[in-house]
Amino acid sequence: MTGLPLIALVGNPNAGKSALFNALTGARQKLGNYPGVTVERKAGRFSLSDGRPIELVDLPGTYSLNPTSPDEQVTRDVILGKQAGERLPDALVVVVDASNLDNHLRFALELIALGLPTIVALNMVDLATRDGLELDAHILSRELGVPVISTVAVRKRGLDHLRTELESMLDANAGRVRPSGEHRDFEGLRQEARRIARSAIVRETPSRRLTAAVDRVALHPTAGLILLLALLFVMFQAVYAWSEAPIAMIEGLVTSAGDAVAATLPDGLLRSFLVDGVINGVGSVITFLPQILILFFFILMLEATGYMVRAAFLMDGLMARVGLSGRAFIPLLSSFACAVPGIMATRTISDPKDRLTTILIAPLMTCSARLPVYAVIIGAFIPARTVALGFGPLGIGLQGLVLFCLYISGIVGAMLAALVLRRTVTKGASGGFLMEMPKYQWPRPQDIILGLWQRAVIFLKRAGTIIFTSTVILWMLLSFPKAPEHSGVSQVNYSVAGRIANGLNVVLEPIGFNRDISLALIPAMAAREVAVSALATVYSLDADEDEAKLERSLGDRLKDKWPLPTALAFLAWFVFAPQCISTIAVTRRETNGWKWPLFMIGYLFVLAYAAAGLTYWTATVAGL
Numbered sequence: 001m002t003g004l005p006l007i008a009l010v011g012n013p014n015a016g017k018s019a020l021f022n023a024l025t026g027a028r029q030k031l032g033n034y035p036g037v038t039v040e041r042k043a044g045r046f047s048l049s050d051g052r053p054i055e056l057v058d059l060p061g062t063y064s065l066n067p068t069s070p071d072e073q074v075t076r077d078v079i080l081g082k083q084a085g086e087r088l089p090d091a092l093v094v095v096v097d098a099s100n101l102d103n104h105l106r107f108a109l110e111l112i113a114l115g116l117p118t119i120v121a122l123n124m125v126d127l128a129t130r131d132g133l134e135l136d137a138h139i140l141s142r143e144l145g146v147p148v149i150s151t152v153a154v155r156k157r158g159l160d161h162l163r164t165e166l167e168s169m170l171d172a173n174a175g176r177v178r179p180s181g182e183h184r185d186f187e188g189l190r191q192e193a194r195r196i197a198r199s200a201i202v203r204e205t206p207s208r209r210l211t212a213a214v215d216r217v218a219l220h221p222t223a224g225l226i227l228l229l230a231l232l233f234v235m236f237q238a239v240y241a242w243s244e245a246p247i248a249m250i251e252g253l254v255t256s257a258g259d260a261v262a263a264t265l266p267d268g269l270l271r272s273f274l275v276d277g278v279i280n281g282v283g284s285v286i287t288f289l290p291q292i293l294i295l296f297f298f299i300l301m302l303e304a305t306g307y308m309v310r311a312a313f314l315m316d317g318l319m320a321r322v323g324l325s326g327r328a329f330i331p332l333l334s335s336f337a338c339a340v341p342g343i344m345a346t347r348t349i350s351d352p353k354d355r356l357t358t359i360l361i362a363p364l365m366t367c368s369a370r371l372p373v374y375a376v377i378i379g380a381f382i383p384a385r386t387v388a389l390g391f392g393p394l395g396i397g398l399q400g401l402v403l404f405c406l407y408i409s410g411i412v413g414a415m416l417a418a419l420v421l422r423r424t425v426t427k428g429a430s431g432g433f434l435m436e437m438p439k440y441q442w443p444r445p446q447d448i449i450l451g452l453w454q455r456a457v458i459f460l461k462r463a464g465t466i467i468f469t470s471t472v473i474l475w476m477l478l479s480f481p482k483a484p485e486h487s488g489v490s491q492v493n494y495s496v497a498g499r500i501a502n503g504l505n506v507v508l509e510p511i512g513f514n515r516d517i518s519l520a521l522i523p524a525m526a527a528r529e530v531a532v533s534a535l536a537t538v539y540s541l542d543a544d545e546d547e548a549k550l551e552r553s554l555g556d557r558l559k560d561k562w563p564l565p566t567a568l569a570f571l572a573w574f575v576f577a578p579q580c581i582s583t584i585a586v587t588r589r590e591t592n593g594w595k596w597p598l599f600m601i602g603y604l605f606v607l608a609y610a611a612a613g614l615t616y617w618t619a620t621v622a623g624l
Contacts, residue, residue: 004045004053004054004055005052005054005055005090005091005170006054006055006057006087006088006089006090007054007055007056007057007089007090007091007092007093007166008056008057008059008078008079008089008091008092008093009021009056009057009058009059009093009095010059010062010075010079010092010093010094010095010111011061011094011095011096011104011107011108012061012062012063012096012097012103012104012107013061013062013063014061014097015061015095015096015097015104015123015124016095016097016123016124016153016154017058017061017095017123018058019123019153019154020093020095020121020123020151020153021042021044021056021058022153023153023154023156023159024044024046024056024159024162025044025045025046025056026044026046028044028045028046029042029043029044030042030043030044034074034083034084034085034086035084035085039060039070039071039074040060041057041086042057042058043055043056043057043058044056044058046163047163048163048164048166048167048170049160049163049164049167050167052167054166057078057086057089059074059075059078059079060072060074060075061075062075062076062107063107064106064107064110064186065079065080065110065111068325068327068350068351069350070350079092079111079114079116080114089116090117090170091116091117091118091119091166091169091170092111092116092117092118092119093118093119093120093121093162093166094107094108094111094112094118094119094120094121095121095123095153096108096120096121096122096123097123097124098122098123098124098125098127098128098133098135098150099124099127099128099131099133101122101135101193101197101200102190102193102194102197102198103193104193105144105193105196105197106186106189106190106192106193108120108144108193109144109189109192109193109196110189112144112145112146117169117170118146119146119147119148119149119162119165119166119169120140120141120144120146120147120148120149121149121151121153121158121162122135122137122140122148122149122150122151123151123152123153124152124153125150125151125152126152126155126157131205131208131439132203132204132205132207132208133201133203133204133205133208134201134202134203134204135150135200135201135202136200136201136202137149137150137200139199139200140196140200143196143199143200144196147165147169149161149162149165211439211440214440215310218307218310219310219313219314221314221317224310224314225314228311228314231298231302231307232404232407232408233400233401233404235295235298236400236401236403236404236407237396237397237400237401237404238294238298238400239291239294239295239371239375239400239403240291240378240384240397240399240400240403241397241400242290242294243290243291243294246290247287247288247290247291250283250286250287250289250290251287251553254279254280254283254284254286254287257279257283258275258279258280258283261274261275261279262275269479272475272479272541273472273475273479275540276475276537276540276541277471277472277474277475277537278468278471278472280536280537280540281467281471281474281475281533281534281536281537281540282463282464282467282468282471282533283536284376284532284533284535284536284554285372285463285467285529285530285532285533286460286463287372288371288372288375288376288529288532289456289459289460291371291372291375292368292371292372292455292459293452293455293456295368295371296337296368296451296452296455297448297452299336299337300443300447300448300451300452301443301448304441304443304444304447304448305440305441305442305443306438306439306440306441307440308333309438311333312329312330312333315329316329318415319415319418321419322415322416322418322419322422323357323418323419323421323422323423324354324357324358324418324422325349325351325354327349327350327354328346328349328354328357328358330345331343331345331346331349331358331362332358332361332362332365332414333365335362335363335365335367336365336366336367336368337367337368337455338367338368338369339362339363339365339367339580339583339586340582340583340586342362342365343359343362343583343586343587343590344586344590346358346359346362346590347590351428353422353426353427353428354428356426356591356596357418357421357422357426359587359590359591359596359600360417360421360426360596360599360600360603361414361417361418361421362583363578363583363600363604364410364411364413364414364417364575364576364604365410365411365414366406366407366410366411366575367528368455368459369527369528369529369580370528370529370574370577371529372529372532373528373529373531373532373570373571373574374403374406374571374574375403376532376535376554376555376558377558377567377570377571378399378402378403378571379399379555380554380555380556380558380559380567381558381559381562381564381567381568382398382399382402383398383399384397384398384399385397385398386398387401406571406575409572409575410575410576413575413576413607413611417603417607425599462527462529466526466527466530467527467529467530467533469526470523470526470527470530470533470534471523471530471533471534471537473523474497474519474523474533474534474537475537475541477495477496477497477500478491478492478495478496478497478498478537478538478541479491479495479541480495480496481494481495481496482494483495490542491541491542492515492516492519492538492541492542493515497519497522498515498519500519500522501515501516501518501519501522502515502518504518504519504521504522505518508521510613511569511573511609511612511613511616512563512565512566512569512612512613512616512617512620513566513569513570513573513612514561514562514566516535516538516539516561517535517566517570519534519538520534520535520538522534524577524580525578525580525581526580526581527580527582528574528577528580531574532554535554535558536554539554539557539558539561564619564624565615565616565619565620565624566616568615568616568619568624569612569613569615569616569619570612571615572608572611572612572614572615573608573609573611573612574608575608575611576604576607576608576611577604577608578600578601578604578605578608584597584600584601587600
């Protein structure tokens, strides 16, 4: 086959390139690997209109000639004639998606500038027409300086025209190809691609024009960032404003259950186990289910509308400044739900240093497990009042503002950590990436409801397994040995857990933490929200026998026992707190050893200690 003309099929991912390859070659395909690499070589034969046989090679999809993976490296080397075992192609067929033309034309312009004989296959024109976009292939051909053929690969439309153009191009020895121009940068090519794409539009529906107009704002480097921050701000305001009634209802049910058990059972270990351990401990965490569901309602809505990918585009520029590629955004975004799937999602990052850095900073994204901790402390110590824009729905809730600042602190901390890591232990070059913008669309209510249901089930399963088990173990450690009656000794101090906490508090006291916080941090390693159930169990066991005191919320008890600087330090600790056991385990699995998990625990502990200490000392000096 080496004597046959070689045509390379090239284009962005998802352009329909493989469908066109299959339509042209049919069963006459041969699979193998390129010499020296694990990248698959997919080649086949087809015939021109005059019956002449042609060898066609389907190159891996890529966004540019600057490779970020072995697949993209092979594509570039084949096109430039540098790939071992592969000769320079006689011509290129560049496949572009007609419905996403401005993004795909950028790479096409880069390829055309090489000077090889080139034909552009304007693929999936039927889907573009369905979506309200009609393009003129003749205008595109004039602007690009190469033939442009409209195709629908899956239906074998346009293939005869493509064969005819290839025959003419090979016979004319590339006489119609535009000469290679001066090298232009990425941004210049992108602007040129947008101009050409706009010039080729014959008809466009109002909805597509509206999408373009919205994207001019949503993707603007300044206005888009302001819009993103505004959406996040509204989201955190809603977490408090919308959750008051359902939280009060759940708190009432938890209190009623505790009262019913306390009234039914005599004083003793069983009553203490059910009331202090199970109901007050686990119930204190379940109380925050409405806030978690509200948070995920917004996240699901942003994903379903198509906005989340645009947020990734905006964040790409920021992450590039700290040495990360935009490929890290999706794993980090997943970490807002839980760091475990976020770390697993880093498998899509080809560069090992990029991937390792993303794994190490993923726990700094504020996962949903932190929300109960934030909610109980903010609810107890931050007044539920507005701070600007008057009152009512127009006011800015102070509690939501504090929650917003905590989430932003986690993001900023992650970016600063990435900046330091990329210049020290994970030093190396970073690559960029391109993404395709989905259409804006109305979310399907059933999808949103299903997503919220799944999140509720996951949370309640954690409450029924990890949180329940941790709370029961903590209750046992707090209940034994029993303090001597009428000795005046606190049961918590006399217990095994209390003695451990008093020893640990020697280290944590300088940053404003007390015995109860030291005790809560130990089971919180199983799951962060266990810190809330641990505090509830401690204060329930330490409460007076007066039944009225059982009706007081955890927030009221914290307000009595903690000064404000301690509460603020506790919040700062959990922004950077060492992660849960599940995160440590998945980090060990993804990095094939204990070196990086131990490093992650160490640097996060140092960050948490420093942030809590700085917060406590600053608040104390300020007289808060």
